Amino acid sequence: MKRFSFTVTAAYLLLPFSSAFAADGLNTGDTAWMIVATALVMMMTPAGLALFYGGMSRYKNLLNTFAMTFVAYCLASVIWMMWGYTIAFGPDQAGIIGGLDNLFLNGIGVNSLSGTIPTYVFVVFQMTFAGITVALVLGSIVDRMKFSAWIVFTVLWLTFIYAPICHWVWGGGWMANMGALDFAGGTVVHINAGVAGLILSLVVGKRIGYGKEAMFPSSVSLTALGAALLWFGWFGFNAGSELAADGVAASAFLVTNTSAAMGALAWMFAEWLVNKKPTVLGIASGVVAGLVAITPAAGFVGLSASLVIGLGAGLLGFYSVAVLKKKLGYDDSLDAFGVHGMCGIWGALATGLFANPAITEGAKGLFYGNPKQLGIQVVSIIATAAYTAVGTLIVVYITKFITGGLRVDEEDEIEGLDNALHGERAFEIY
Numbered sequence: 001m002k003r004f005s006f007t008v009t010a011a012y013l014l015l016p017f018s019s020a021f022a023a024d025g026l027n028t029g030d031t032a033w034m035i036v037a038t039a040l041v042m043m044m045t046p047a048g049l050a051l052f053y054g055g056m057s058r059y060k061n062l063l064n065t066f067a068m069t070f071v072a073y074c075l076a077s078v079i080w081m082m083w084g085y086t087i088a089f090g091p092d093q094a095g096i097i098g099g100l101d102n103l104f105l106n107g108i109g110v111n112s113l114s115g116t117i118p119t120y121v122f123v124v125f126q127m128t129f130a131g132i133t134v135a136l137v138l139g140s141i142v143d144r145m146k147f148s149a150w151i152v153f154t155v156l157w158l159t160f161i162y163a164p165i166c167h168w169v170w171g172g173g174w175m176a177n178m179g180a181l182d183f184a185g186g187t188v189v190h191i192n193a194g195v196a197g198l199i200l201s202l203v204v205g206k207r208i209g210y211g212k213e214a215m216f217p218s219s220v221s222l223t224a225l226g227a228a229l230l231w232f233g234w235f236g237f238n239a240g241s242e243l244a245a246d247g248v249a250a251s252a253f254l255v256t257n258t259s260a261a262m263g264a265l266a267w268m269f270a271e272w273l274v275n276k277k278p279t280v281l282g283i284a285s286g287v288v289a290g291l292v293a294i295t296p297a298a299g300f301v302g303l304s305a306s307l308v309i310g311l312g313a314g315l316l317g318f319y320s321v322a323v324l325k326k327k328l329g330y331d332d333s334l335d336a337f338g339v340h341g342m343c344g345i346w347g348a349l350a351t352g353l354f355a356n357p358a359i360t361e362g363a364k365g366l367f368y369g370n371p372k373q374l375g376i377q378v379v380s381i382i383a384t385a386a387y388t389a390v391g392t393l394i395v396v397y398i399t400k401f402i403t404g405g406l407r408v409d410e411e412d413e414i415e416g417l418d419n420a421l422h423g424e425r426a427f428e429i430y
Contacts, residue, residue: 025113025115025116026113026116026117026118027116027117027244029245030115030116030117030243030244030245031116031117031118031121032245033240033244033245033249034117034121034122034125034240034243035121036236037125037235037236037237037239037240038121038124038125038128038236038240039236040232040233040234040235040236040237040240041125041128041129041132041233041236041237041240042073042128042131042233043229043232043233044128044132044229044230044233044234044236044237045069045072045073045128045131045132045135046069046070046073047226047229047233048226048227048228048229048230048232048233049069049132049135049136049226049230050065050066050069050070050226051222051223051225051226051229052222052223052226052227052229052230052284052288053065053069053138053139053142053226053334054066054069054218054219054222054223054226054426055217055218055219055220055221055222055223055224055225055226056139056142056217056218056223056281056333056334057142057143057217057218057333057334058143058215058216058217058218058416059218059219059416059426059427060415060416060417060418060419061142061143061218061416061417061418062218062219062222062418062426062427063418063422063424063425063426064142064147064416064417064418064421064422065138065142067147067422068135068138068142068145068147068150069135069138071147071150071151071154072131072134072135072138072150072154073131073132073135075134075151075154075155075158076127076130076131076134076154076158077127077131079130079155079158079159080123080126080127080130080131080158081104081105081123081127082103082104083100083103083104083159084127084130084158084159084162084163085102085105085123085126085127086098086099086100086101086102086103087100087159087163087164087167088126088162088163088164088166088167088170088171089102089126089166089167089170089171090102090171092167092171092172092173095168095172095173095174095177096164096167096168096173096174097163097164097167097173098163098167098171105123108120108123114243115243115244116243116244117243122243125240125243126166126170129166129185129188129189129237130158130162130163130166132189133162133185133188133189133192133193134154134157134158134162134193136189136190136193136194136197136336136340137157137193137196137197137200137336138150138197138336139197139332139333139334139335139336139340140197140198140200140201140332140333140334140336140337141197141200141201141204141333142333142334143207143215143333143413143417144204144205144207144208144333144407144408144413145200145204145406145407145408146403146405146406146407146408146421147417147421147422148403149399149400149403149405149406149407152399152402152403153200153395153396153399156395156398156399157196157392157395160391160394160395161192161196161387161388161391161392161395162188162192164387165187165188165192165384165387165388166188168383169182169187169188169380170182170188175187175380175383178376178379178380179373179376180376180377180379180380181296181297181300181351181352181355181363181373181376181377182296182348182351182380183238183241183252183295183296183297183298183299183300183351184237184238184240184241184252184295184296184298184299185237185241185295185296186292186295186296186297186344186347186348186351187296187344187348187380187381187384188384189295189340189344190292190295190296190340190341190343190344190347191340191341191344191345191348191381191384191385191388192384192388193336193340193341194336194337194338194339194340194341194342194344195337195341195384195385195388195389195392196388196389196392197332197336197337197340197341198330198332198336198337198341198389199388199389199392199393199396200392200396201330201331201332201333201337202330203393203396203397203400203406204406204407205331205407206330206331207331207333207413208410208413208414210331211329217281218426218427220279220280220281220284223280223281223284224280224281224283224284226284227284227285227287227288230287230288230291231257231260231287231291234256234260234291234295235253235256235257237256237295238252238253238256238294238295238298238299239252239253239256239298241298241299242299248299248359248360249299251298251299251302251359252298252299254303254306255294255297255298255301255302255303255305255306256291256294256295256298256306258294258303258306258307258310259290259291259293259294259306259307259309259310259313260287260288260290260291260294260310261287261290261310262290262306262307262309262310262311262313262314263286263287263288263289263290263291263293263310263311263313263314263317264283264284264286264287264290264314265286265314266286266290266310266311266312266313266314266315266318267282267283267285267286267289267314267315267317267318268282268283268286268314270314270315270318270319271318271322274318274322275322282318285317285318285321285335285339286313286314286317286318288317288339289313289314289316289317289318289339289343290309290310290313290314290343292313292339292340292343292344292347293309293310293312293313293343293344293346293347293350294306294309294310294313294347295344295347296344296347296348296350296351297309297347297350297351297354297355299359299360299363300351300354300355300356300359300360300363300365301350301351301354301355301356301359302354302356302358302359305350305353305354305356308350308354309346309347309350309354312346312350313343313346313347316342316343316346317338317339317342317343320335320337320338320339320342320343321335321338321339324338324342325338345381345385348377348380348381349374349377349378349381351365351377352365352366352373352374352375352376352377352378353365353366353367353374354367355368355370355373356368408420408421
């Protein structure tokens with residue numbers, strides 16, 4: 001998110017929401033761009049991610065994957081407006097959480113501003129981030145989690161995990177005050193979702209037949225289309241996080257595309273070298289890995305750094321999915337941790353290395369004479385991962401208690417969740 005000296009201040013995001021700012025502060029160009037950026041990020045969840053994840057799930061669970069993605073976005077849309085926004089962006093309480101002044105968006109009106117854009121636009125923009133973050137977690141437990149348990153988990157996780165971490169980094173909390181750099185969601189979105197997915201997958205357990213039988217994607221074509229839509233929407237995700245139509249947004253746009261392309265090429269050539277075939281699934285996964293890694297750095301680094309970040313993301317993503325997961329033996333169905341968790345960590349570290357004050361004033365990484373920034377990034381990574389891991393574990397067991405279990409019956413898992421839970425089929429198999 002856009003910053004003044006990288007502290008998300010009350011003056012910028014937590015204005016007293018009065019109409020007095022409207023006459024002098026509103027910028028119609030910034031507002032028009034942010035409405036478009038918000039629509040782009042919205043498309044990423046029920047369109048891009050649903051297709052990306054749905055295509056990788058097995059044919060008998062494709063519609064269930066769609067349903068869980070859609071319901072995550074719908075729940076986030078309602079929760080954010082009722083209490084999520086104020087927890088994340090309400091008046092700071094000891095650097096830990098936002099106050100409840102803006103429950104149900106109380107105190108915010110049509111003339112309220114956040115910087116140069118209407119606060120309503122900022123609220124919806126932030127809501128789309130909450131929606132995609134919890135939906136990313138889904139990738140770890142596709143094929144085996146109860147739909148009811150997913151609904152309860154989503155409500156609790158958004159409230160107690162996502163919103164507080166969002167406040168720490170973007171809402172004027174302790175990470176912002178420490179000087180942590182996260183332009184569009186390396187810690188808030190990707191490390192957060194990746195670690196949560198890993199914890200959830202470990203508790204839910206492995207899929208029946210995992211490691212013993214082939215589990216083919218239902219449609220690599222859908223996954224490739226989903227990756228393309230995610231790539232398209234990511235321009236709103238990253239360039240929109242400047243909250244203005246300016247040169248930094250343009251730079252973020254450029255480096256986002258470059259890192260995605262480099263990530264795809266790196267993954268493709270690594271897979272080609274190791275497995276002797278460059279798969280479409282690998283290319284699509286490399287695109288997402290490159291996008292994940294550039295996200296925290298997008299407004300702070302230039303072209304050369306984005307090439308390095310994308311290269312590292314493609315190689316690290318391939319290693320995490322093809323090697324690390326097998327060595328550790330966990331069943332992260334669609335590699336939420338391997339791609340989002342691991343590449344998010346790399347991106348956050350890379351921000352501490354490559355942040356360039358010529359791009360954004362005050363952002364200075366190790367290679368520009370500020371080794372302290374790398375240390376701050378490490379602290380932010382460890383704190384996010386630790387809080388997410390412990391908090392998600394608690395949320396998981398509360399969900400299990402409320403719903404009477406996290407996992408579907410063995411018969412339903414074997415039959416497929418599309419028919420067993422939803423009474424529908426994505427494909428007719430003859």
